[in-house]
Amino acid sequence: MTERNYLTADYTLRSWFFTTDHKRIAILYFASLTMFFFIGGAAATAMRIELATPQADLVSDDIYNRLFTMHGIIMVWFFLIPSIPNTLGNFIVPLMIGARDLAFPRLNLLSWYVFMLGGSVTLFAILAGGIDTGWTFYTPFSTLYSNSYVMVAAAGVFIAGFSSILTGLNFIVTIHRLRAPGLTWYRLPLFIWSLYATSVILVLATPVLAITLVLIAVERFFGVGFFDPRIGGDPLLFQHLFWFYSHPAVYIMILPGMGVINELISCFSRKQVFGYKFVAWASLAIAALGFLVWGHHMFVTGQSLLASLVFSFMSFVVAVPSAIKVFNWTATLHKGSLRFDAPMLYALAFIGLFTIGGLTGLFLACLAFDVHATDTYFVVAHFHYIMVGGMVTAYFGGLHYWWPKITGRLYSEYWARAAAILIFLGFNLTFFPQFVLGAEGMPRRYHVYPPEFQVWNVLSSGGATILAAAYLLPLFYLGYSVFFGARAPANPWDAPGLEWQTSSPPPEHNFDVQPVVTRAPYQYSRKFEAQPQNA
Amino acid sequence: MTQSRPSLPLVAAWLGLLGLLALTVTMAYVPLGAANAVVAIGIGITKAALVAAIFMELRHRDALTLLFAGAGLFWLGILLWLGLMDFLTRT
Numbered sequence: 001m002t003e004r005n006y007l008t009a010d011y012t013l014r015s016w017f018f019t020t021d022h023k024r025i026a027i028l029y030f031a032s033l034t035m036f037f038f039i040g041g042a043a044a045t046a047m048r049i050e051l052a053t054p055q056a057d058l059v060s061d062d063i064y065n066r067l068f069t070m071h072g073i074i075m076v077w078f079f080l081i082p083s084i085p086n087t088l089g090n091f092i093v094p095l096m097i098g099a100r101d102l103a104f105p106r107l108n109l110l111s112w113y114v115f116m117l118g119g120s121v122t123l124f125a126i127l128a129g130g131i132d133t134g135w136t137f138y139t140p141f142s143t144l145y146s147n148s149y150v151m152v153a154a155a156g157v158f159i160a161g162f163s164s165i166l167t168g169l170n171f172i173v174t175i176h177r178l179r180a181p182g183l184t185w186y187r188l189p190l191f192i193w194s195l196y197a198t199s200v201i202l203v204l205a206t207p208v209l210a211i212t213l214v215l216i217a218v219e220r221f222f223g224v225g226f227f228d229p230r231i232g233g234d235p236l237l238f239q240h241l242f243w244f245y246s247h248p249a250v251y252i253m254i255l256p257g258m259g260v261i262n263e264l265i266s267c268f269s270r271k272q273v274f275g276y277k278f279v280a281w282a283s284l285a286i287a288a289l290g291f292l293v294w295g296h297h298m299f300v301t302g303q304s305l306l307a308s309l310v311f312s313f314m315s316f317v318v319a320v321p322s323a324i325k326v327f328n329w330t331a332t333l334h335k336g337s338l339r340f341d342a343p344m345l346y347a348l349a350f351i352g353l354f355t356i357g358g359l360t361g362l363f364l365a366c367l368a369f370d371v372h373a374t375d376t377y378f379v380v381a382h383f384h385y386i387m388v389g390g391m392v393t394a395y396f397g398g399l400h401y402w403w404p405k406i407t408g409r410l411y412s413e414y415w416a417r418a419a420a421i422l423i424f425l426g427f428n429l430t431f432f433p434q435f436v437l438g439a440e441g442m443p444r445r446y447h448v449y450p451p452e453f454q455v456w457n458v459l460s461s462g463g464a465t466i467l468a469a470a471y472l473l474p475l476f477y478l479g480y481s482v483f484f485g486a487r488a489p490a491n492p493w494d495a496p497g498l499e500w501q502t503s504s505p506p507p508e509h510n511f512d513v514q515p516v517v518t519r520a521p522y523q524y525s526r527k528f529e530a531q532p533q534n535a
Numbered sequence: 536m537t538q539s540r541p542s543l544p545l546v547a548a549w550l551g552l553l554g555l556l557a558l559t560v561t562m563a564y565v566p567l568g569a570a571n572a573v574v575a576i577g578i579g580i581t582k583a584a585l586v587a588a589i590f591m592e593l594r595h596r597d598a599l600t601l602l603f604a605g606a607g608l609f610w611l612g613i614l615l616w617l618g619l620m621d622f623l624t625r626t
Contacts, residue, residue: 244618305626311617
């Protein structure tokens with residue numbers, strides 16, 4: 001007889017689409033985000049095919065503009081930002097803190113519907129003809145000149161932003177109010193600290209994006225001068241407002257990834273995270289300092305020199321807490337009892353790729369270098385090392401780590417390791433040549449280029465082929481495991497966290513008995529056994 | 536059968552906001568030079584304070600809630616501070 005759990009509790013469509021169970025809502029998000037990931041990925045694939053040769057073969061310049069805009073908008077707002085918080089976070093946060101659900105279960109479901117509404121509106125804009133402004137919607141192009149579906153896409157992003165706010169709010173209240181008895185702040189897993197910091201940014205920054213998009217609409221439809229200098233506006237005001245949200249949004253994307261890496265490094269090193277309190281507070285430091293650096297996106301726009309100097313300095317400062325994390329993960333590995341299971345391979349890949357992405361970010365924080373590198377492929381390579389090499393790698397690592405808990409099934413370790421290695425190789429072959437292209441001066445957002453750049457572009461497109469195949473692999477072996485995989489035990493990694501002390505998959509209300517926490521997190525021992533956090 | 540009536544502070548705050556709105560519109564037509572902006576911002580701050588204290592009920596909330604509300608204000612200050620630093624020092 002099948003054991004009753006959140007998956008077997010009810011099989012009707014109604015039970016899924018009207019569920020308030022955080023675990024089922026996480027699955028709804030997972031399915032939606034997977035769809036958006038492959039839509040955004042398809043646009044990237046088309047671009048890399050076009051860029052395999054110097055001349056225009058596949059698409060016109062106008063279509064190319066729409067492809068990179070679609071790729072950016074879909075990937076940023078409909079995959080990267082919600083990925084870890086809304087899937088893994090939604091599923092794991094209540095389990096990790098010993099709660100039965102999030103603080104506002106109906107608000108959680110509402111956030112998914114709002115997200116899907118925003119996604120549908122944006123997809124409509126794409127299918128109706130697309131948007132050619134780039135994901136940044138820069139004025140005055142977006143307000144004065146573009147004849148594409150700017151306002152429809154902006155409306156989609158505007159709506160999706162409310163989903164982010166609702167999720168952030170839900171996590172903040174949940175972490176404050178629903179922790180199990182004995183689960184003090186310094187006993188919280190670092191994944192929770194990271195999601196808490198992320199949620200603070202979501203709640204504080206997203207409204208600014210919403211207001212900025214509304215201002216575009218007001219200027220476009222009613223001619224009120226916010227950004228157009230002919231009617232009293234300032235074009236740089238848009239960039240200030242946009243990046244006030246969008247740079248912290250980088251940390252919305254990467255902080256949850258960092259949270260996942262803490263769990264993976266600790267588990268597969270069988271050690272406590274080195275310098276727990278430093279890592280915990282580094283998350284909040286990143287969240288706060290991340291608001292003070294947005295002007296480094298504007299060094300060549302005509303922003304004042306004083307402002308550029310201050311933003312440059314602050315950009316170096318924000319690297320400090322990120323570096324604390326990288327050093328502490330490395331120190332955690334030191335003399336650990338390492339196991340190279342698939343999640344650990346993703347974690348190690350994350351550390352390397354994030355470090356390259358972070359250090360090249362410091363290059364770009366230097367005023368003198370940035371003047372040369374702005375709007376070149378150097379910038380494209382830099383932020384893909386953070387967003388894809390960092391964030392997507394962490395997402396896959398977390399997905400594999402918690403997959404047995406989520407589905408109650410074990411996947412093929414062989415195929416999982418193969419995919420992790422292929423993703424690492426494909427990623428580097430795709431994006432490392434772009435550093436060289438950027439350093440040599442190839443600008444981004446062009447579908448044609450001088451022939452001397454072709455070798456590096458062919459390498460990059462070849463790498464993208466490997467990367468695309470590697471990203472498809474988990475669809476097959478994880479999908480196979482859902483139906484044919486071996487049953488997962490409650491605690492396949494022998495980890496001490498509360499989420500591993502309940503059955504796999506968990507029951508509808510997570511715990512049959514309320515856990516009481518008596519220990520700090522990450523109490524591993526070298527014999528691949530751990531002291532559970534609860535009594 | 537019970538009947539619910541809006542509380543007096545809410546109605547008063549709403550009327551206050553309408554009054555301040557009328558004042559904003561009126562003052563926009565009074566030629567005060569640079570002082571127009573100061574007056575408009577002053578009225579705006581008063582409106583925001585009314586909404587925060589009465590509609591958001593912050594006057595009855597605990598320290599943690601006030602801290603989060605204050606964080607929103609602080610972050611707005613960051614936007615204005617660093618944003619204005621560019622506008623005021625641009626050549």
